[in-house]
Amino acid sequence: MRSIRIGHSPDPDDAFMFYGFASEQVSVPGYTIDHVLHDIQTLNELAEGDDPLEVTAMSVHAYLELEERYDLLEVGTSVGRRYGPRLVTARPTHIEELAHGRIALPGPKTTAALVAEALLPAFEAVHLDFTEIMDAVRHGDVDAGIIIHEGQLTYRESGLHLVTDLGELFAERHGGLPLPLGVNCIRADLSRELKSVVARAYRRSVEIAMAQRVDAVNYSLQFGRGLSHELADVFVGMYVNEDSLGFCPDITEAIGVLREYHRCGVSPVFGGVEV
Secondary structure, eight states: OEEEEEEEOSSHHHHHHTHHHHTTSOOOTTEEEEEEEOOHHHHHHHHTSSSOOSEEEEEHHHHTTOTTTEEEOOSSOEEESSOOSEEEESSOOOGGGGTTOEEEESOTTSHHHHHHHHHSOSOEEEEOOGGGHHHHHHTTSSSEEEEOTTHHHHGGGGTOEEEEEHHHHHHHHTTTOOEEEEEEEEETTSOHHHHHHHHHHHHHHHHHHHHTHHHHHHHHGGGSTTOOHHHHHHHHHHHSSGGGTSOOHHHHHHHHHHHHHHHHOOOSSTTOOOO
């Protein structure tokens, strides 16, 4: 049998959506599924490398540079509606105080980086593994950090302070639009039939996870880096919902806004790109 590699990041919401495959309740006839697990920046890099995965999660930012190589599955999307990556500091800080400061980001091709560069005052970017950002902020290695994944819920336990939420900033700038952060993509060179089969299978995997929520959350806990079941369930609910089953028109519109961010570049002033 041929194999299809499916990549996702080691965080509870991606793992939750993969549960249908992991529990062997979903398959792609004629293919074995190879589970590939990497942080989102590494998946972004693999997608632009010499041996791109057949199916992979990636940042919307990365996808915008790879639209000739990958098609959107339009399922398994992680969307924040007035919430998303969070800007945190070691002490209470106003956003204007961070102008020209050092801000840690979880990778240059992440959607968090694209939106931060567009909507925050001009700053010096310091790219770190997402697991290192809160420590870097707490120890004073950077002035602030953009946190993703479960850090969005646990930063207070590390003594950090919220400056702003990029999902809220994005909504304020763009008439309440949601912020699409991660998408699932399939290689454009695969057959139309296989793309359709994989999209249906992935949607079914998400549906099974939502229907078997307790078991799926328990499965996702191994990727939660110490999250309790309760917090993992909260985090999963933030990013796995009706938006994960298919694109709404406002998600498509929001991706168009991010495409303009990427096309125009960003301006070194508060407020970033005008689109």
